[in-house]
Amino acid sequence: MSSTMSGIAQLSAAEREQFEEDGYLIIRGALTPEEVDFYRDALDRVYLSAEADGLVSPGGSMHTLGAVANCPEAAGLLDHPATFPYVWSLLGWNIWVYHSHLDVHPPLPERRPFRFEWHQDGGRQNREIESDPRPRLSVKLAYWLSDVSEPGRGNLKVVPGSHKVNWISGPPRRDVAWPDPEGAIEVAVSPGDVVFFDRRIWHARSDNYSTITRKAIFFGYTYRWVAMRDENDGIWSSSWADELSPVQRQLLGGVGDGTGDHAWGHYPQTTPLYGWLKERGLLDPAHPPLKP
Ligand SMILES: O=C(O)CCC(=O)C(=O)O
Incomplete structure (x- = not known):
């Protein structure tokens, strides 16, 4: 990050270059240890309540969409000063969080049946937009709240530099065993680190066969003319909605x-x-308003 006159961090030229090249960046130590405790405790509470309500089987994994709607304490991550500048530096000001998730993956007691998980984000964007390479359209922040500094702990897997590639070899059906794409790596990060990635990078969640429960919160940002996948309606009638800043409201679609x-x-x-x-x-001339 480079600092501006206003003291606010911005994506540095070197980071931009690396992001363009690799399709992802690691923001080390974005959260302080106290913040990690705060957000991990909040995530744990959501997990325990989902377990108590039978939404998650005992000791099972949780992948809950709508991070803030389901965990209001996570609102501070929407525009966190250590990470959000990466997002607006790239996408500009007309953005929102279209897709977010709370993830808890306890260690798997036994090997799971094979499933090919490699994908680019965006669902039908990858079918219905005819360009090669596909347009970026969205970026994602993955906040790590457990230690995945060693492989095998449910790390995020990526193929560095694959974001400009529209197709990778895959099985005829997702349950047919197939090797990882060439160049695939498990991203090794510590609690408080954040992985910032281009939605087009080929990526996959890996299974957690370690002894550590994997915990992370993901936020995907896109332009506001792309439909939102999260369902945030419940937020606006909640007791805590007034505590959201105007920028946070924008990001949640409440402006x-x-x-x-x-x-x-x-x-x-x-x-x-x-x-x-x-x-x-901090307005970037690369993201001008429309002419009146
Ligand atoms: O949970 C992970 O490691 C991968 C998440 C993922 O596939 C995604 O954010 O699209």
Whole structure:
């Protein structure tokens, strides 16, 4: 990160180059140990309550979409000062979190049947947009709350540099055993580290055969003209919605009453992140507003 006049970190030229080259970056020590405790405890509470409600089998894995709707304490991760600048430096101000998840994967007691998990994010974007390479469209932050500094702990697997490749070899069906793509690595990170990745990088979750429960929270950011996958309606009637900042509300899709701000960004002055960046002299001419 390089620091600006306003003291706010921004993606440095070297980091941008590395991201363009590899399709991902590791932001080491983005969270302090106290923050790791805070967010891990919040995630643990969600897990215990899901277990108590029978939504997760005892000792089973949890992959819950809608991170903030289901874990309000995670709101601070939406625009965390150590990571969010990476997102707006690349995507600009007309963005929101379209897809997020809370993940808890206890050690697997026995080997699971094979499943080919390699994918690019975006679902039908990968079928319905005709370009090669595909457009970036979204980026993701993966906050690690458990130690995956050794392989075999349910690490995120990626193929560095694969984000400009539309196709990798895969099995005819996902349950047919197939080797990992060439060049695949398990990303090794510690609690508090964050992996920032381009949605197009070929990636997969790996199985956790260690003795450590794998815990992580993921946030995917995209332009507001791409539909949101998370269901956040419950947030706006909650007791804690008032505590969200305007930028956090934008990221959760809660800005605008139908008369001003809208997702297409025609009225940047009503888009909180635009104002926030403008006040700090951080608007990037590469992301100009539309001409009136
Ligand atoms: O949980 C992981 O390690 C991978 C997550 C994933 O596949 C995704 O974020 O699209």
